[in-house]
Amino acid sequence: MEPWPKEGNVRRHLKSKERTSVYNVLRSIYEDSLLVQEVSDLLPRVPVLANLRCGAWYHAKYDGDCYFKSTDGHCNHWQFSFTRLNAHVARTAAECGGVLLIDSTKSSVKRTPDSFSRTVPIWCCVVNRALGLVMKAEEAEEEEERPPQWDDALHLPSWVSDMEASEIEKRLEGWSQKLASTQRSLLLELSGKLRRPLRALWLSEESLIWDQVTVEDREGFPFTPVYLLACSKFGEYPRTSSEKFCDFSWRYLRGAADDHESWAEGLTPKIFWSHHEVLLRTDPEDIDQVVEDLVKAEGLQYGAGFAGKRLSQRISSCSAGGTGISWIGNLGIGICSAKALSSLDAETKAGAACLNCSTSTRLEDLEPVKHIEVLPHKFDRFSLQNALEEATAFISKNAREGRRLVVTCDDGQDISPAVVAAYLLLFGVSTSASREECQGSANRSTGGKYTKEDVRSAVSCVTQYCPAAHPSRGSIKQVYNFLIRTGT
Incomplete structure (x- = not known):
């Protein structure tokens, strides 16, 4: 026993x-x-x-x-x-x-x-x-x-x-x-x-x-x-304010949304608020199934990610990333998520090239288009580093030709901002430069002598124009390693 x-x-x-x-x-x-x-x-x-x-x-x-x-x-x-x-x-x-x-x-x-x-x-x-x-x-x-x-x-x-x-x-x-x-x-x-x-x-x-x-x-x-x-209340049994959704007993959790990887199972804030009436009137015994149905209906994965690994669900930006494009200064270089390409108007797409760094091969009607799949750092520690030479060369080519360019990745927050930061450093381009100055930048200006501080400064220059940009430490490290390797 x-x-x-x-x-x-x-x-x-x-x-x-x-x-x-x-x-x-x-x-x-x-x-x-x-x-x-x-x-x-x-x-x-x-x-x-x-x-x-x-x-x-x-x-x-x-x-x-x-x-x-x-x-x-x-x-x-x-x-x-x-x-x-x-x-x-x-x-x-x-x-x-x-x-x-x-x-x-x-x-x-x-x-x-x-x-x-x-x-x-x-x-x-x-x-x-x-x-x-x-x-x-x-x-x-x-x-x-x-x-x-x-x-x-x-x-x-x-x-x-x-x-x-x-x-x-x-x-x-x-x-x-x-x-x-x-x-x-x-x-x-x-x-x-x-x-x-x-x-x-x-x-x-x-x-x-x-x-x-x-x-x-x-x-x-x-x-x-x-x-x-x-916004959280104090104590385990605080006084509640809502008179709605009282059909089932529940226990208040302070800071409930924290560490969403442990409970969200693919649910996002956008999905929750679009369906919160249904979710909060669902029997707690059945809510897991309802969440799974909503997540799958949005075309997202429920509970698992690459190679069956548990995904650390990234919360998309509310102001950009999933819904719009952020143009970096006057360079004619934009950053957005791969999903946002479908929402770009015809005027934006006209004459614009696309560098697609997402894990999806779906490409919108932008020409020319180059797809270089880059996996997040947690799944491949060298994917971005190995892709940067080809990616920055493609950006430089389109810049010299005076063509606008959209750089995309899965969420528009990690990989694409890191790629643009690498390009700025490699070709000595300032975010305050004009299209003409960017067009004429073909040579490296720093002689390959890059520091980690250079990389951080370049990333911060990108985030000034793209508030949704949050390159991970792993991505920043790969940019630095690429620049060091290029300068040797």
Whole structure:
């Protein structure tokens, strides 16, 4: 007779089962989405952006998205990412007088995810300081219109200790100097739009004063607010707000959308919000089958990926990637997902070439077309590296001929931005160059002496124009290895 399992093991098993119950997850996401809708209604004309990947689930209609990683805010591992500049967030905040970012955390001890507690405040401070450095160097006349004291201090939430803040402060000057030296054109552009420094403000279900904040109040702020809404509730049995979908019992999960690889089975935020009424009225015992049917109806894979391996489902960008094309400066080079090709209008397709790096051989009516299949880094560590010589040569050929070019991959976020970054470095092309200058660039300008910093700077130049671009570390590493091999 087998011994009874220990009580602690049983509890862990039951808790894990609750955590991966699709119905519990989706019902918790819907519950948290009500707070997102409430806050967005209280902040009219403030764009709402999802912080990928978790935040993408909590609202039906985002104005866009961003990518501030929690790992960049982990204690003793603080970072300012130069490959994910989120320049579009600063532009949007400047143009609209503020921006609202959405994220969540499943931690029972943290009020907000580290992306909001540290990563975003660090980002605000570094951008503010780099702007100050560039404007001081330029001695621009517009500087007189700014507040007498341009606030470039580090503003962290009250729950971050003074000791930790002091350690972060030691790193800020180096990041600011580096940003000012590597992204001067971007900062000069922002200086004409951002009249007040960026500053994070934290919101949650415990916030009490925000229903009193009017548009006029916000206009009186001496800063441009970056609202950070951690939308999850506190406690295991919080008070719920929804009177809908009460047909079945369920348990609330804090930060339910996090780690979607463990529960989504191919379900995406878009599919969920298109069918949430059906899903949340489905018996929890039957919901797995309903999810499978919806996923397959969208032409997606349910639960498995290449060679039967479990897919780490990538959450597509809400603002680009799946629905549109992002043109890189004036180069005539665009980035999009392979799926988005079918939605391009005839005028865009006319006279445009296509470099298809996706795993699909389906090609739209663009001529000429070159298909070079590139697998994600997790399935082939050298696929991109081996394809870059042929891919960059094809881009260069079309650039010299003055032809517009669309570079695609499966999601428009990883491979295609990395390919364009490799081309920019290999042929010494600047994103601020004109079509004519790009057309005349046929020789390498760096003599093959590339550094990892060069690659990161090139990627950040691409992401300025393509907010959906999030090349993986593996892809960036392959670009660097290719450039080193080419220069030897």
